[in-house]
Amino acid sequence: MKSKLDETNLAIIRALRNGRTSFRDIAATLNVSEVTVRTRAARLMEEGVLDICGQVDVDKLPNHTLALVAVKLRTPDLVGEGEAFSKLKGVASVAVLTGRHDLLLTVLLNEDFTLLDFYTTEFSKCHDKVSSIETQIVYKGFNLKVPYIL
Numbered sequence: 001m002k003s004k005l006d007e008t009n010l011a012i013i014r015a016l017r018n019g020r021t022s023f024r025d026i027a028a029t030l031n032v033s034e035v036t037v038r039t040r041a042a043r044l045m046e047e048g049v050l051d052i053c054g055q056v057d058v059d060k061l062p063n064h065t066l067a068l069v070a071v072k073l074r075t076p077d078l079v080g081e082g083e084a085f086s087k088l089k090g091v092a093s094v095a096v097l098t099g100r101h102d103l104l105l106t107v108l109l110n111e112d113f114t115l116l117d118f119y120t121t122e123f124s125k126c127h128d129k130v131s132s133i134e135t136q137i138v139y140k141g142f143n144l145k146v147p148y149i150l
Helices: 007-015 021-031 034-046 079-085 113-123
Strands: 062-074 091-096 103-110 129-138
Touching: 007 021, 007 034, 021 034, 034 079, 062 079, 062 113, 079 103, 103 113, 113 129
Parallel strands: none
Antiparallel strands: 062 103, 062 129, 091 103
């Protein structure tokens, strides 16, 4: 059963955006018990609604960059292929899209795992389902953070 995203749940999610705010502080701010915050956060995490994890600003990491790879598939199985692409090394996230492309991959790269490495060792595993790709390198991100997955 999915948790209802009521105002308290949304307030907990907003407060945890920082990731370092204690459940006690959140409870005091929301005027609820710490047990309420802890229980609701645990339920939201269990259901996959909330994930508390460290994320990095790639602009601040030396020798790292992000690539956005737009993929047009040959198959109508967008969700299945999206899941397959999400398991490739370097892929921080995959979105299923409307429009000219079917998937958008966010790929974390560094000097030991370059764009060429991604295409030759990882992307090549799924290339038979791909009709075309378009790659953009992110020069500067704003509010753009990803989990460190390399």
